[in-house]
Amino acid sequence: MNIKELDKEYIAGTYGRFPLTLIKGKGSIAIGDDGSEYIDMATGIAVNTFGYCDDIWVSAVAEQLMELQHTSNLYYTGPCARLAQLLCERTGMSKVFFSNSGAEANECAIKVARKYAADKYGKERNVILTLKNSFHGRTITTLSATGQDVFHNDFLPLTEGFQYVEANNISDLEDKVKSGNVAAIMFELVQGEGGVMPLTQEFVNRIFELSEEYDLITIADEVQTGNGRTGQLYAYMNYGVKPDIFSTAKGLGGGLPLGATVLSYKVADVLGAGDHGSTFGGNPVCCAGAISILNRLDDELLADVRKKSEYIISELSACSGVTAVDGMGLMLGVTTVKPADEIVKECMDRGVLVIKAKHKVRLLPALNIDWETLKEAIEIIKAVCSAEV
Numbered sequence: 001m002n003i004k005e006l007d008k009e010y011i012a013g014t015y016g017r018f019p020l021t022l023i024k025g026k027g028s029i030a031i032g033d034d035g036s037e038y039i040d041m042a043t044g045i046a047v048n049t050f051g052y053c054d055d056i057w058v059s060a061v062a063e064q065l066m067e068l069q070h071t072s073n074l075y076y077t078g079p080c081a082r083l084a085q086l087l088c089e090r091t092g093m094s095k096v097f098f099s100n101s102g103a104e105a106n107e108c109a110i111k112v113a114r115k116y117a118a119d120k121y122g123k124e125r126n127v128i129l130t131l132k133n134s135f136h137g138r139t140i141t142t143l144s145a146t147g148q149d150v151f152h153n154d155f156l157p158l159t160e161g162f163q164y165v166e167a168n169n170i171s172d173l174e175d176k177v178k179s180g181n182v183a184a185i186m187f188e189l190v191q192g193e194g195g196v197m198p199l200t201q202e203f204v205n206r207i208f209e210l211s212e213e214y215d216l217i218t219i220a221d222e223v224q225t226g227n228g229r230t231g232q233l234y235a236y237m238n239y240g241v242k243p244d245i246f247s248t249a250k251g252l253g254g255g256l257p258l259g260a261t262v263l264s265y266k267v268a269d270v271l272g273a274g275d276h277g278s279t280f281g282g283n284p285v286c287c288a289g290a291i292s293i294l295n296r297l298d299d300e301l302l303a304d305v306r307k308k309s310e311y312i313i314s315e316l317s318a319c320s321g322v323t324a325v326d327g328m329g330l331m332l333g334v335t336t337v338k339p340a341d342e343i344v345k346e347c348m349d350r351g352v353l354v355i356k357a358k359h360k361v362r363l364l365p366a367l368n369i370d371w372e373t374l375k376e377a378i379e380i381i382k383a384v385c386s387a388e389v
């Protein structure tokens with residue numbers, strides 16, 4: 001059996017894969033099993049921050065891999081402690097809990113918020129407001145946090161205590177906060193899976209005002225938006241606010257599984273010994289790679305991300321087959337005249353990998369994609385979008 005047949009036979013049928021087997025990659029170029037080359041504008045869903053097998057990341061990972069691959073959290077290791085220090089120094093936060101995925105990073109954030117509220121106000125105060133059309137993960141609790149019924153129906157009963165506010169609807173937000181028992185508000189600043197939709201500044205301001213007034217914990221889910229993706233180190237920095245907790249994963253590890261729940265001073269000591277844990281969390285190899293990634297997300301690189309973003313937006317906005325471009329930085333959702341599925345397929349046929357977010361074509365290129373490659377990809381995307389059906 002070839003790889004596609006083996007996969008169909010033995011892999012649980014949870015994924016609708018594209019008809020493409022990738023065998024190799026370098027930078028923004030991925031190579032299929034028939035030798036064909038693709039410009040990758042999706043980076044494994046915002047994971048390969050510096051593309052495939054980036055030299056600096058590979059050596060950071062490989063060096064650590066030869067020293068010590070895993071210890072469990074019963075012992076101290078350098079990469080984990082140093083990465084936590086770096087995350088805190090870059091954000092003004094206080095402490096970090098490491099896990100292996102976005103869902104786990106959110107689980108930890110939810111536990112911290114619930115315990116903070118229970119310790120201070122009693123166990124009844126346990127409601128976490130999330131937004132409609134949000135996406136927070138696939139575990140039963142992060143699925144419960146996810147404000148999209150399509151993900152819920154087959155898996156009832158869900159974890160209790162989540163209520164869904166319509167994104168950017170300030171009066172809905174106020175009503176739900178005032179209805180009582182709210183412990184926290186959790187949100188993506190740019191809803192990724194929900195269709196690459198940024199929250200408005202006014203809505204974000206109101207979240208933070210209400211949280212101040214009612215002592216609610218603000219949780220920014222930066223799993224997709226984090227680590228330079230939106231043109232700032234974390235997306236909340238675009239809004240001039242600072243959450244009590246942010247979670248991140250995807251691009252942090254640059255291609256290895258790593259989640260982080262980053263805690264401000266206010267909640268830094270809510271969890272104590274035995275309250276939470278992870279066997280793999282803070283793995284030294286993943287953390288060594290992440291240190292090399294964070295160290296490169298400096299002002300110059302972030303400015304370059306914003307410049308590339310402006311370029312893509314202006315090119316695609318002027319394209320006849322495009323009706324809107326939403327998003328921030330190098331996390332963009334393109335509304336096209338032709339159905340997004342067709343665009344994705346035709347782009348692949350012409351050597352460009354893009355993905356979807358709801359009905360939009362989603363672009364998540366490597367943050368260091370070189371200009372020439374980027375221009376080549378955008379020309380192809382424009383041609384595909386505007387071609388006659």
Ligand SMILES: *Cc1c(COP(=O)(O)O)cnc(C)c1O
Nearest residue numbers: 101102103135136137192223224
């Ligand atoms: C991808 C994603 C998650 C889930 O991350 P996993 O690593 O797949 O568990 C959670 N929140 C957001 C905003 C995401 O984009």
